[in-house]
Amino acid sequence: MFAGIIVNSESIALDKIFTYKVPEDLEDKLKIGQIVNIPFGRGNKLVMGFVYSINNEIQSDYNKIKSIHSIKIVEETFTEDNINLIEYIKENYLSTYLEALKLFIPTGILSGARRKTKMVLYTGKALDDKYDKDPYKSIFNLIKFNEGKFIKNDICQRLNISTSPLNTLIKHGYITAGDKVVNRYNTREYEAYLKKDLSEAQKDVFNEIILGENNVYLLKGVTGSGKTEVYMNLVEEYMKRGKSSIVLVPEIALTPQMVERFKGRFGRDIAIFHSRLSDGERFDEWYRVKEGKAKLAIGARSALFLPFSNLGLIIVDEEHENSYKSESDPKYHIRDIAVFLSKNNNCRVVFGSATPSIESYHNARNGEYKLVQLNNRIDGATMPLITLVDMREELKNNNRSIFSKQLYEEINLRLSKKEQIILFLNRRGYSTFVSCRKCGFVFKCPNCDISLTYHTNGRLICHYCGHQEGSRNTCPKCSSSYVKYFGVGTEKLEKEINKTFPSARTIRMDFDTTRKKDSYEEIYKTFKNGKADILLGTQMIAKGLDFPNVTLVGVISADLSLNLPDFRASERTFQLITQVAGRAGRDKKLGKVLVQTYTPEHYSLQLAKNYDYEGFYKDEIKIREFMSDPPFSKIMLINLSSEKEELLINKSNDVAIHLKKEYKSDEFSILGPSPCIIGKIKSMFRWQIIVKGNIANDTAHNIKNSVYNLIKDVYNDIRINIDINPNNLL
Template identity: 55%
Template sequence: MYQYAGVVVNNDSVQVDKVFTYKIPINLIGSVHLGFRVKVPFGRGNKTLDAFVLELYKQCENVNNIKEIASICDEIPLLKITDIELIKIMKKKYLCTYLECIKVIIPRGITKGIKKKTAQLLTTCKELEGKFLNEPYKNIYMMIQNDNMKYNKNEFSKLFNVSLSSINTMIKHEFLGTKEVVINRYNEKDYSRYEEKILNENQKKTVDLIMNSNNKKFLIHGVTGSGKTEIYMNLVSYMLKDNKQSIILIPEISLTPQMVERFKGRFGRDIAVFHSRLSDGERYDEWMRVKQGNVKIAIGARSAIFLPFEDLGLIVIDEEHEASYKSDSDPKFDAREIAYMKCELENCILILGSATPSIESYYRSTINELELITIGERADGASMPSVEIVDMREELMNNNRSIFSKSLFEGITESLRKHEQIILFLNRRGFSTFVSCRKCGYVFKCKKCDISLTYHSASDYLTCHYCGEKERISKVCPSCGSTYVKYFGVGTEKIEQEINRIFPSARTLRMDFDTTRKKNSYEYIYNTFKNKQADILIGTQMVAKGLDFENVTLVGVIAADLSLNLPDYRAFERTFQLLTQVSGRAGRGTKEGNVVIQTYSADSLTLQYAANNDYDSFYKDEIMMRRAMDYPPFTSILVITLSSEDEPLLIKSIQNVGENLKYKIKDNDKITLLGPCPCGISKIKNFYRWQIIIKGNIEEAIALEIKNSVYELVKNVYTSIRVSIDVNPSNMI
């Protein structure tokens, strides 16, 4: 029998990031298991804290003054054995704490004490008699009999305009009663049947290969519209027949309504949906449904990878190239890497799917870490859209100063005439991207961030897209006092206004961060456009991935250059992916699709490759550049970011860190240190930001030594300096 337990306490301090040994009291021996949450006395004051059991020991060398576990919190373990193994791997790989890993696996609702939601609902009891056979009692009784266990007293009273005192009188005389019922906080909506489709030859070969291969990890490189979702569904069907569970990851919450609609239409309502827009209560309910074995399929964003399935058979990562699979908060995990780990730990199948695979994933397929499956044709014989690159410099020379090129204007006009739908893509929200004075050149910037403010016409405010700070637009320059204040640049809001001005009869929808803040807003926009209640969908990258509308025949890319010139080694890759993906929204039904890409860099090879849907040529160029420049997948990048409101202290601290690290790695010719220097955006929310970039063959032991060194050097000013360490960040800015 185990008599001692190694636990991690629920305390965020880096100083207590270790496994502490506690004695298991006699009355709990045999009851404390790995993964349990327990209560323990901690610190000098013996304050009782939650703790998580990660290890068990039969004996302990030093038993003097060892404290005892106080109690067990739950009837079941919250962490599986494989979860504990995963936590230990993540801690090393992502240079984070035990507790940060635990918190990403267990929803905060569990540890916050959220329980199942219950309500006292009205029900009928004995038959009416006496005066209760008269109104209003008779009518109340009949309505509750028809809607038994549907409403509580207050809901019923307000909804049907019935006196609450009459209801209470009937309860007092036992003609009505209430029963406690568990209220489900998850989506119980019934969806239209999504019939199983007959697989084409490519789809059938793919499913057969995966189910009969000795390999466990696959990359499906299928062009947009090649029917990857139907492949995923067939694989899930095989898992269900084998009584195994499946996780389907999608990169954006905007794709959730479409994926949920299809999967629940095929497999029924018993599917968990898990993403960041759910409330703590909803996340608790969905997590418990998985934990209790009530569902066998889960759909969600990156955090759904940690759902506690007991017999996981399949993990699918759709649109695997998306940067949103990498977390930018601690632990800074990559869901694709977590899926690799779970594939090994739980012996399940892993599918990565994309029309534009990430360079890292495609490279893994070339060295046989992933088995590559290529599908070069669209399902149902649909043809790929025709793509035209329009040089906006020539449009200016032809005196066209409009946002829309001649080709795009004519395309919109023709599509509207034919009652076909249009998607317009611009990866920049707002009305104008910056506001400046034409006399002195002053640019209106956020006072808290080193970033220009964006003008939003709907609210008539200037807004910072990093901290959310707002200020009223001024018609007078605060620098020189002139009134020559002008709006520059274009955002989705401006596109919407121009469309409404030029095509007043067109019904428009906008999908960007500003229009999707409210709960269920994604689903509303998706269903409105799907049901053809809008002609033109204008949006940021939310519209560039996964959406499948058969009546969309035209896609317009307003400014293809936005992501092309960012100071990030992934800029070309991101641009190629965005353009190829958004182009793929056109012509997915029986009608021919057309794409117009507007750019001031028409000779860019990246744009040419995207227009020709030529991933192979793009990959060859990009991987050659990565190899020459020592970028991933050939090396790792470790970014150390320090931030503080005290800029002089910050600079002094990061210079000390830089000198220390240079000394530590001076004899290691496999590692290069760059910096320290200000971040691309050097100030956010009043915090100045500086960074050090370490590039090369960074082994886990070296990375851990670097982390410990950084924290050791800044610990004396830790309260005023924030430390962030990111392994292979998705964004270098």
Template identity: 55%
Template sequence: MRDVEKTFPPILTEELKRAVEEVKKSIFSGQPDAYLLFGVTGSGKTEVYLKLIEETVKIGKSAIVLVPEIALTPQTIERFVSRFGNRVAVIHSGLSPGERFDEWRKVKNKEVDVVVGVRSAVFAPFDNLGLIIIDEEHEATYKQSDTRPRYNAKEVAEKRCEIEKAVLVMASATPSLETYYKAIKGDYKLLKLTRRIKASMPEIEVVNMSDELAKGNNSIFSRKLFSYIKENLKKGEQTILFLNRRGYSSFVACRDCGYVPKCPNCDISLTYHFEDKKLVCHYCGYEEPMRETCPKCGSKRIRYMGIGTERVEMDIKKFFPEARVLRMDVDTTRRKGSHEKIFYEFKNGKADILIGTQMISKGFDIPNVTLVGVILADITLNLPDFRSSERTFQLLTQVAGRAGRGEKPGRVVIQTYEDNHYSILTAKEQDYVKFFREEIKYREIFKYPPFAHLMNIVVSGEDEEKVKNASANTYLACQKVINKLQVKSYNKILGPAPAPISKINNRYRWQVIVKSEEREVLEEIAEYVQNMKYPKDIRVAVDIDPLNIM
């Protein structure tokens, strides 16, 4: 961490003051209240955090700030360190085991009052906890679902605050439907921030790319976005281009026989990476060299389908050779410190255009960014997951919020093939409540959260027939438990069926999904399934309230 100059609290707006005063009452009274701080992008949520931490520390208590991994930028850390100096510990996945131990020891020895970190920081060993803040509470990274123990840091934080009489503040411009639903029902106290502090909201335009094609534009940039990028370069203002897919193209195909190279270990097509001239699996890491001819029919007519950030970078350099371009995705941030390096280069004006995946959608508060271009908004919209509309709205709203955060007005161009979808339309209007009202209707009809709890049981193994049989037995076990409990409320078992990604790392994957209005029913089923005897090579992963069912 570079040297950080100490800063002092600014004068808060009336809206921010009201939010601070409301939460302060709970902190001072020792009431374990839970709040949802619902504020538009750039409304000053971080200033509210800083003031609340200051008040918490004043009465001899400690605070934990949870931040999703992709939002834990150097700029985010700086804001806390500049206010509280060396009384802050930072915990994230980029630390070595030794560095992580050092930060943990500082907490245990009471050398710090504040911990800023990713989901595991919720376990920071304070014995005088007064406040937990969860920034961007809607983010899926707060759930650890790939390894045991599976836990949701939000649930842990809520329980810890209840036990230790601490206050919980969850904050977002785009809260998860479940959290907002609880807030309007009165389970959480709702605080709203409706205005940006220093600037107005950006102007957002939606461009239908089918219309662009019909008018002869085969580029990945609409004419509008292209002209705005050109204009920004002339004015010396910065641009962010967002595409939530890395690589050059999402897959390659033979135009003669239709052959598509797939990963031999996973049920997924290989992504082409131009720089390395390789086809790569983004699930298991398998790679093979790109061939100039089709291995099936020998044709040289190979077509690159779909686009990734690497392709966007190449096209920008081709159309705007004078532009200084940076790219931020998993491929460019593998080395330690590379994320920080790219961030500061862009922040300090050493680049005109930043291209990236969702890691650029948060934590970037750069006044000279006046244009955001969303290259293709439909990527998340068409995933086979009931949260796909919600994720699309959240991602578009968050990335649009990077534009116009200073004195200069901001513009956003969203490119899509589905310009009539309510996720796109409400993101254009920056209207969360309108999106919520539309989406909640579908959730209620189909009994998805918040109207029921879900459990995803994934059965995997190298022998597909064994996996299929084991998942059938799992289904029967779920049915047996429900019958035994004589549950009268809504329950439904879906499957068994192949998972949306039916093979990863040479392991076939089948799933059984259980819906229930009572979480206790799912807990009973989970306990029963986890105690069942399966063949040795079969693995069973049980996830209650999963954040994705892929």
């Protein structure tokens, strides 16, 4: 018996399957997905490996094959059913075996994460006359009526005694001790979230997804149209069929609301899975799914790889969001993984959004997905009126405030009516950059080619590498005192709100205020329960949240996303404006949205103002086709970085020259090399080469191998980062 083993090493040279003999004493125990100890290399050092296959025949020389030493972790971290997906990820995203299979392994298991237990007490044999008296009798009776609930300290504290009599009872068998698993996941009860009658439109969508012949659906539903209620009915239907479901959300900030609703409807047996959980909590949720004790998982991207054995439904809410594309290896996209699972597991996939990605809508128009729509809000609620406020006119009228006159008046009006307000600004910090007005010097990060952001704690912080330094009142270049803080971040916005509207109760939700565990849920509850009047924040407040008393949404600056040097800038601006606008007027009160901008004439803003997704798609798809951008092509981004700038430039040129010579094709073009838009991050200079067009998988792998071969002589000095269809080209 032989096993194919993936070695736990990130070395590209070791990215292959190694064959090992299976000792006779392990033949009945060894399973695919287990972690084993294996002798490796000339010194036969024991290293960890993952059992990837088990065979009875091999083509290698039997005598040269080493044997597995022992099984290190008995739990099957992945199964034979996962192998096809691992191979798919390796093939389509240029990943290694190890990077792909680690998607299925709960964080912490390699470093020893296990189920947590505690020693609890039970009664043993009946007390005889010698011990049928206090304190022995009190101890025995307390445990008798609370079998398996108390540890030693609980008993001693309750009865205010020492451990001596308790140890005596244990010694003579009157009390026994045993291990009990401690669950490290959310078991609290939630307020019941009653099932609602579906509207005719919701019923049509539900029936189409349940009864239709397609496996992949795009649910395009305006904000407030009741997509979540459709999701719940779909999950309920698949539960009746004995099938499991996964509901994915793009932001951890959305998880508390989704958990509240689903646990309120279906009870506590729902697994929650996202990066803010501890290793122990993630392991327990993973184990609960593996044991079949949870039939539904809610979470971020990683929840899709939980070990469900009978998966029937995958729901991807807000499918257009960037966070569904992994930025670390393997750089997969949830959309592709879900479609792959629909074919291989014969499960239904529902992509939901008010503003679908151009790629998804294109797929729906071409028949790859089945399009279903909810075009109206539920209960007759109307879409809020969106008004574009030209900030150039505000400047002409000598208004240099963060707030336009109209937004100022609307905030005051809502505060007087005891209604709630959401203010959106997609930039954290206090001032976005600090500059000298005399010589133009900008305070930049010494490690990154990016300006430092001023925060109210008096620190200048780099949002890329975390570098911090104290703020200064004099210019280090010309020594003048004309140092000024430019731009607006969420901290400055909060300060201006407190100054301009002193009676308003304001809370802020951004990366800085949500570092602590459960901070998302605390902010969400505070605003939901009416304990704050204004919620301000970055894009984490722009989608999914449902607050009936919010009647005003203000977008402080729509131009931040519009002016990014990226072909998706217009799409993201349209989506952000439409999504954040959808937070207003979700109940019976009318909503209003004010969008402050210096470019109100831009087509994405004009079409967002009228909720004209179809018009936006038609304009945008023409530009994409003309420029040969996705979905009409594939982009392969090759990023090279090094602390040695001259070496990096020389090697980038060598690589580009070789690729252009070796891979001439009418199917794709090779662009560059050129410096990245952000030329340095964390002391590493950055250059890039872009391959754009119809790139076959085998060609992409050959290009990757060529790049690594060309860099191998300076591999310790240059890092390589390759991404297929990246989120951005920064």
